[in-house]
Amino acid sequence: MSPADENxxxxxxxxxxxAPYRKDADYLARLLGDHQVNVEIGLAGNNLAELxxxxxxxxxxxHEALTPAAIEAVADHLNRQPSWAEMPVVVLLDRASRPDQVxxxxxxxxPRARLLFYQRPVTAVELVSGVQSAxxxxxxxxxxxxxxxxxxELRRExxxxxxxxxxxxxxxxxxxxxxxxxxxVLARDFRGRxxxxxxxxxxxxxxxxDAVSIAExxxxxxxxxxxxxxxxxxxxxxxxxxxxxxxxxxxxxxHELTTNAIKYGAMSRPEGRxxxxxxxxxxxxxxxxxxxxxxxxxxxxxxxxxxYGTRYVRSALTSMFGRPPQISFERDGLRCEARGLxxxxxxxxxxxxx
Amino acid sequence: MRIFYLExxxxxxxxxxxxxxxxxxxxxxxxSSFEELRERFDTLVMDCALVDIDLADGxxxxxxxxxxxxxxxxxxxxxxxxxxxxxxxxxAVGVVPKPISESLLAEKLRLLASVVNNSx
Numbered sequence: 044m045s046p047a048d049e050n051x052x053x054x055x056x057x058x059x060x061x062a063p064y065r066k067d068a069d070y071l072a073r074l075l076g077d078h079q080v081n082v083e084i085g086l087a088g089n090n091l092a093e094l095x096x097x098x099x100x101x102x103x104x105x106h107e108a109l110t111p112a113a114i115e116a117v118a119d120h121l122n123r124q125p126s127w128a129e130m131p132v133v134v135l136l137d138r139a140s141r142p143d144q145v146x147x148x149x150x151x152x153x154p155r156a157r158l159l160f161y162q163r164p165v166t167a168v169e170l171v172s173g174v175q176s177a178x179x180x181x182x183x184x185x186x187x188x189x190x191x192x193x194x195x196e197l198r199r200e201x202x203x204x205x206x207x208x209x210x211x212x213x214x215x216x217x218x219x220x221x222x223x224x225x226x227x228v229l230a231r232d233f234r235g236r237x238x239x240x241x242x243x244x245x246x247x248x249x250x251x252x253d254a255v256s257i258a259e260x261x262x263x264x265x266x267x268x269x270x271x272x273x274x275x276x277x278x279x280x281x282x283x284x285x286x287x288x289x290x291x292x293x294x295x296x297x298h299e300l301t302t303n304a305i306k307y308g309a310m311s312r313p314e315g316r317x318x319x320x321x322x323x324x325x326x327x328x329x330x331x332x333x334x335x336x337x338x339x340x341x342x343x344x345x346x347x348x349x350x351y352g353t354r355y356v357r358s359a360l361t362s363m364f365g366r367p368p369q370i371s372f373e374r375d376g377l378r379c380e381a382r383g384l385x386x387x388x389x390x391x392x393x394x395x396x397x
Numbered sequence: 398m399r400i401f402y403l404e405x406x407x408x409x410x411x412x413x414x415x416x417x418x419x420x421x422x423x424x425x426x427x428x429s430s431f432e433e434l435r436e437r438f439d440t441l442v443m444d445c446a447l448v449d450i451d452l453a454d455g456x457x458x459x460x461x462x463x464x465x466x467x468x469x470x471x472x473x474x475x476x477x478x479x480x481x482x483x484x485x486x487x488x489a490v491g492v493v494p495k496p497i498s499e500s501l502l503a504e505k506l507r508l509l510a511s512v513v514n515n516s517x
Contacts, residue, residue: 203451206477206495207406213496214412221415288453292407358414359407362429387453 056081056100056181058174061108063087071103071170078171080178095120100181101174103133106140109149118152127188131157131177133170138163208244212237222351232351235302236295239264243294247287254390255290257283257321257333264297268310275310276301280321283331289388292359293333299352300335300379309340309376316340323385331364331385337376345372363388398422398510401443403461404475405429405453409497413447413475416499420506431457435464444513446472448489450481459485471512473505 058080062068068084075082085094091113095102102117117132124130132153136142142160149158157180159173215236223229242263246255261278269276285293297319301310309315316339324330337343346353353370356379360368364383371378400417404410404427414424425443428434430453446465450458459481462472466488473491474482482492490512491505 203477210477210495210497211406211408214408217499218408218412218415288405295408355407355411358411358427362405362407362410362427365433 056178056185057097058082058101058103058178059085059094059097059099061085061091061102061104061113063105063107067105074167074171075174078175080171080174091116092119099130101131101133101177103135103174105135106137106145109134114149114152117156121153121156124155125188127191128184129155129157129180131159131180133159133161133173133177135165135170136160136162208240211240215240218351218355232302236298239295239298240291243291246294247290252390253287254284255287255294257285257293260285260290260294260297261319264294264301268301268305275315276317276319278319281323283321283323283385284390285388286390289363292363296356296359299356300377303350303352304337304340304377307341307346308343309337312340314339315376329385330382331388332382333380335377335379337378340376342374343372343377398506398513399425399442399444400506400509401425401441401446401470402427402475403429403431403434403446403448403452403458405449405451409449409475409495412497413502416497416502417506420503422506430454431461431464434461438468443470445490445509446470447475447493448472450474450476450478459488462488469516471509471516473509 058075060068060071060075060082062071062084063086065086068086072082072084083094083097083099085091085108087108095116104113104117121130132149134145134149136145140162142162146158146160149156157177159177161170161173216233219233219236220229223232243255243260246259246263247253257280258278265276265278301317304310304315304317309317315337318336318338319334320336321331321333324332357368357370360379360381364381365387366381366383368379368381400422402410402413402417402424404413407427410427414427417424426441428437432454446462448458448462448465450456452458452461458474458476462474462485465472471490472488473493474485474489475493475495475497476482477495479492479494482489486492490509493502493505
């Protein structure tokens with residue numbers, strides 16, 4: 044549908060004409076049809092409830108059409124309208140009728156209808172512009188409906204995300220608690236991990252499209268440890284954008300690797316260095332590869348027990364790349380490498396559900 | 398009991414791995430989507446599964462539970478969406494709400510163990 048069609052009030056809705064006489068019905072249908080308004084005709088004897096169930100945008104009724112049965116069928120339809128709807132109803136009154144009386148009566152039996160009255164004879168211009176403005180009212184109502192639906196959807200999504208974050212935080216806390224030797228250590232490690240989660244959340248949120256680049260994640264993670272022209276940590280790679288979940292996982296992994304390097308690894312010495320690099324292969328199914336390499340620090344020995352950091356990095360990178368990372372405690376420094384298909388991690392990937 | 402975990406959040410997966418091992422069970426691995434589970438299923442060994450509702454390939458947890466049940470693998474839901482889980486309570490053995498309570502998970506694992514043992 045072209046933008047012009049979307050803006051045309053009659054593009055989606057049709058007008059239901061209730062006129063017992065074929066001549067009146069045909070005249071109205073032709074008049075509105077000439078102005079690109081879709082119409083449906085309800086003659087005497089047609090099943091009115093069925094016609095209404097097709098959800099016309101606007102109803103036009105001639106005076107003679109308003110039999111007690113028809114009034115009741117319309118009232119029933121109006122009562123069943125969803126909360127966003129107030130169907131516009133155009134009533135064509137007889138020359139001899141008393142408009143005030145009819146209006147009062149119809150307003151009573153048809154609550155939540157937008158009533159528009161014309162007394163015959165009515166000019167074509169008047170009637171067409173009245174119907175067009177009624178269709179516009181209906182279009183606005185449908186926009187309100189879409190807006191409400193979107194808001195419900197957003198609330199659901201928000202609830203889902205909050206639940207997810209709380210579940211993540213609970214897991215971080217429980218796992219941190221296990222490894223903690225004192226309350227101070229627990230507080231320090233937990234604070235650090237929450238901080239990493241918070242930073243990447245802000246980065247993803249500010250991006251608006253729920254995406255974050257690896258360079259940005261690296262900058263956020265290393266920023267507290269890089270003063271001035273400090274070259275202790277080098278982060279290098281092409282522009283690569285990850286979707287929210289992959290970006291969050293990457294940020295938490297880098298946080299663990301960095302804190303580990305500060306506590307036990309290369310960054311525990313002024314002369315120690317870290318290189319974090321990444322690349323995307325130029326193959327038919329591109330693969331993302333990441334590499335963390337420490338050097339110039341203290342001599343590394345394989346730790347006796349696996350701590351939170353190593354455990355997390357291993358499990359998170361396995362989940363991210365679909366295969367386990369290579370973590371090696373080489374004598375000159377820790378090395379961690381992982382690679383796997385880029386498309387499931389890419390911000391532009393369609394396959395990823397939220 | 399060998400327990401598999403269908404979950405796309407590695408933090409939670411790691412936590413549950415520890416809890417499963419604390420309970421004296423074997424953690425049989427994770428997959429982050431229903432699609433990945435189907436691809437790898439023939440290479441996996443599991444007696445039962447824990448299943449999140451929203452996975453990396455969308456709202457596929459309920460389908461995964463049905464699919465696993467057809468292959469003789471009983472599951473419990475691990476989810477923040479207890480309402481959705483309630484709709485599928487005939488196919489799953491139980492539900493553990495998120496954030497995870499360690500004692501509740503232990504209790505549901507005992508329930509799962511009784512189902513696994515009865516089917517042997």
